Amino acid sequence: MPAESQPRADTPTAALEIRGLKKEYRRGEPVLHDISIRIPGRGITAVIGPSGTGKSTLIRCINRLVEPTAGQILFKGLDLATLRGKALREARRRIGMVFQEYNLVERLTVMENLLSGRLGYVSPFNAWMRRYPADDIGTAWELLDTVGLTAFANQRADALSGGQRQRVGIARAIMQRPELLLADEPTSSLDPKTSVEIMELLAGLTQGRGIPVILNIHNVPLARRFAGHVIGMAGGRVVYDGAPEGLDDTHLKEIYGGEDWLE
Numbered sequence: 001m002p003a004e005s006q007p008r009a010d011t012p013t014a015a016l017e018i019r020g021l022k023k024e025y026r027r028g029e030p031v032l033h034d035i036s037i038r039i040p041g042r043g044i045t046a047v048i049g050p051s052g053t054g055k056s057t058l059i060r061c062i063n064r065l066v067e068p069t070a071g072q073i074l075f076k077g078l079d080l081a082t083l084r085g086k087a088l089r090e091a092r093r094r095i096g097m098v099f100q101e102y103n104l105v106e107r108l109t110v111m112e113n114l115l116s117g118r119l120g121y122v123s124p125f126n127a128w129m130r131r132y133p134a135d136d137i138g139t140a141w142e143l144l145d146t147v148g149l150t151a152f153a154n155q156r157a158d159a160l161s162g163g164q165r166q167r168v169g170i171a172r173a174i175m176q177r178p179e180l181l182l183a184d185e186p187t188s189s190l191d192p193k194t195s196v197e198i199m200e201l202l203a204g205l206t207q208g209r210g211i212p213v214i215l216n217i218h219n220v221p222l223a224r225r226f227a228g229h230v231i232g233m234a235g236g237r238v239v240y241d242g243a244p245e246g247l248d249d250t251h252l253k254e255i256y257g258g259e260d261w262l263e
């Protein structure tokens with residue numbers, strides 16, 4: 001494990017701890033090699049690295065969209081890697097997810113998409129009838145105002161721009177009232193200006209609510225600007241684990257290879 005990964009004495013309580021995580025899609029060909037990391041209990045942790053290095057696999061192992069091959073994923077006293085059935089469903093309710101491709105229900109309205117963040121807390125009948133408690137509806141209106149989409153509440157999701165869709169995706173994740181939020185390349189499909197706006201929104205909504213975030217991101221300047229903790233991956237391994245201020249060109253060469261791309 002890299003020297004930067006040793007925790008400081010003032011390291012806050014961990015939101016999540018991963019020990020010896022391994023993932024193989026094909027036997028004997030690991031995508032993740034013995035990943036052991038500790039995610040701080042506040043702020044944004046950015047996971048950076050080239051395409052194909054296992055960043056998305058890591059995120060998806062946490063909420064079990066991908067099944068780990070080995071290792072522990074410790075969250076609030078639970079090992080997520082071992083959960084099944086009801087216990088896994090209940091744990092997933094506590095972990096929000098923002099997707100690269102938004103993952104909205106295109107035929108539903110913006111408001112209906114937001115309220116779907118509460119599906120784990122209403123009965124199947126009420127969910128089918130789209131009946132939600134008044135408190136949830138009030139929270140949804142507040143979030144729509146915060147993300148600047150109040151006027152779009154009754155529009156279908158497929159009528160929105162990419163930036164607007166990602167705002168809905170973030171608001172929907174916050175509707176879960178999660179104790180941890182995962183964001184898988186939320187700005188990769190967006191232009192630079194909108195990317196900054198989305199990161200500002202994500203940081204503001206989660207910081208004010210005390211929700212720690214694990215964020216996969218290609219954009220190193222954005223990672224440095226918004227994250228308090230950076231994990232650098234290369235070849236399915238952690239090669240940097242520390243503060244953004246400590247991430248220098250030597251580390252970036254190790255993470256991404258070469259130096260021609262460095263400014």
